[in-house]
Amino acid sequence: MILAAARTSFADKGFAGTTIRGIAALAGVDAALVHHYFGTKDDLFVAALELPVDPRVAIAPALADGADGAGERVLRVFIGVWDDPANTPVFVALARTLLDPTAGHLMRDGFLPVVLLPVGRALALDRPELRMSLVASQMLGIILSRYVLELEPIASMPADALVAAYAPTVQRYLTGDLP
Template sequence: MSDDESGSGATRPRRTGRRPGNTDTRTAILEAARTRFASAGFANTSVRAVAADAEVDPALVHHYFGTKQQLFAAVVALPVDPELTLRTIDAAPVEQLGETLVRAVVTVWDSPAGPGVVAMVRSMLAGEPNLVRSFLLEVVLERVRARIATDADDGRARMALVAAQMMGVLITRKVIELEPIASMPLASVVAAVGPSVQRYLTGDIDPDRARRVRTGR
């Protein structure tokens, strides 16, 4: 029997076409998605692009992970479905967005899933800050921005201020556990932080404009 017949000296043919569905495929999709999300952001990443990078059919991405948002949640190891929190925020009137956002987000942090969320944020801050930025501005806050944006103000500066405020609360409450914020009741956190977040969302954040209004110039 020849080497070719026995297989001992045969050269394995190069794989062509799409990767078949298996556990390695799921890992390949996650790795491709992590790279895409970190470099291009959430909004500029498509399921089709992730599939192409992972050399799989786009249908397999949906099969394993569902929507693009669910794929992102898997990439960052988010222990909760962000859609549930986002729906609560979506349902709030614009004038109550600040307190609703604070209540909804802090409720997740204080839940049994909270330690997983904190671990996720710590991990991303240490190694992949681009994912943190994309998660905050393009997943959590983008739908809020779309609601408060106007022709004169796209709301991006407002979202950055909200993100800074909420990250500050997360770090003081859950990471360094600064008292009394660490043990402050949810209602007290909402009452203290909600108005500031609301001002960032719908109030005047331009000091030059405020001065012009006061002076009439």
């Protein structure tokens, strides 16, 4: 009931326009109950997506060694999670949803600030909003090319080759000079 209300609210109002109180009212429960079961709005957003993996948890080990080499480590986690046959269908369905122009706010107002921006902050990057938006553009390109459109040869490249191809660009976005 709470998750259904959260999905409806995030879809209709976006991340920024959704409140715990609003979700609670829609679900017919007290806001304290929502906080009790789901914690913060960020946690509720991730739960409402019904992802097989919490991306914040999956990416955490890749951040432990700092910004140097993080592009490769983050890509390995990202591709590993997406390539897992148990995860791929759910993630592809989510990606197809995000391609709908009316759902762009979920990525812009939800996924970027809840998942990616904390990565930039954990790595102590300067201008994390810009850097992580650039990283997101690469990740979305991989998702679209490899998993949604299944463009060859990207779709069938071994994960190591894909990481080798993209890691320098992602690393440059993380730590290189910006305009």
